[in-house]
Amino acid sequence: MNEVLRVAMAERGETVESLAHRVGVDPKTAGRWLSSGRVPHPRTRVAVAGVLGREPAELWPEPYRRRDLPWFRPWAELEQDATSIRSYQPLVLPGLVQTEDYARAVLRAGGLSTDEVEQLVVSRLARQAVLDRDPPPQLVIVVDEAVLCRTVGDPEVMARQMGHLADGADREHVQVRVIPADEPWHAGLAGPFMLARLPDGVEVAYLDNQLRGELVTESADVVSLGRRWESVAGKALSARQSISLIREAVKRWI
Numbered sequence: 001m002n003e004v005l006r007v008a009m010a011e012r013g014e015t016v017e018s019l020a021h022r023v024g025v026d027p028k029t030a031g032r033w034l035s036s037g038r039v040p041h042p043r044t045r046v047a048v049a050g051v052l053g054r055e056p057a058e059l060w061p062e063p064y065r066r067r068d069l070p071w072f073r074p075w076a077e078l079e080q081d082a083t084s085i086r087s088y089q090p091l092v093l094p095g096l097v098q099t100e101d102y103a104r105a106v107l108r109a110g111g112l113s114t115d116e117v118e119q120l121v122v123s124r125l126a127r128q129a130v131l132d133r134d135p136p137p138q139l140v141i142v143v144d145e146a147v148l149c150r151t152v153g154d155p156e157v158m159a160r161q162m163g164h165l166a167d168g169a170d171r172e173h174v175q176v177r178v179i180p181a182d183e184p185w186h187a188g189l190a191g192p193f194m195l196a197r198l199p200d201g202v203e204v205a206y207l208d209n210q211l212r213g214e215l216v217t218e219s220a221d222v223v224s225l226g227r228r229w230e231s232v233a234g235k236a237l238s239a240r241q242s243i244s245l246i247r248e249a250v251k252r253w254i
Contacts, residue, residue, distance in 0.1 A: 105153035
């Protein structure tokens with residue numbers, strides 16, 4: 001429970017319904033904010049804080065602790081404003097759909113200290129609140145089938161992660177598609193990338209490598225990555241076929 005938010009609402013005589021009405025969101029969305037780790041959109045945080053007479057960082061301190069790696073912060077901030085996000089990953093699930101244990105196992109493999117891992121896990125989970133934004137961004141994920149088969153953590157972690165992924169893919173604004181393992185070499189295997197469309201229609205991209213990530217804003221480069229996206233998406237199974245494959249993976253890991 002977000003105890004600070006609950007107390008602030010009580011002091012101002014606000015219910016979930018009245019607060020939702022005042023900031024222009026659905027009551028179900030506002031209700032989620034009372035759960036630990038549920039963080040509203042940046043502009044909504046400011047609006048809620050204004051209604052309750054608090055600072056946004058008092059109500060939701062995590063986004064203001066800047067725990068992301070410095071070179072990742074610009075993308076994380078743009079991601080919160082995006083109207084659509086497209087992510088291709090050949091080796092691991094993207095952070096926006098990772099469970100806590102899966103994220104922890106992925107980050108531990110990077111040679112970080114225990115404290116660094118835990119800070120980044122918190123940051124990664126906080127990012128996922130964007131999917132509960134009102135309205136949420138349209139998220140489309142394409143992964144290679146190897147992602148469903150490679151052990152991250154242990155079988156129990158994988159079973160929970162596959163179940164979480166399948167449940168997430170049932171959401172109206174989330175689509176997960178899988179490129180079959182028997183698909184020959186394709187353009188995406190050169191490396192992971194993400195594309196985000198911002199409210200003004202501008203598209204930006206993000207590339208990751210062994211050392212750090214890179215925000216891509218040059219229009220010609222973004223267009224080039226857009227063509228690569230069309231290529232990898234064309235290799236993937238349909239959303240329905242992909243969910244079926246993911247649910248089969250859940251059974252294999254149990």
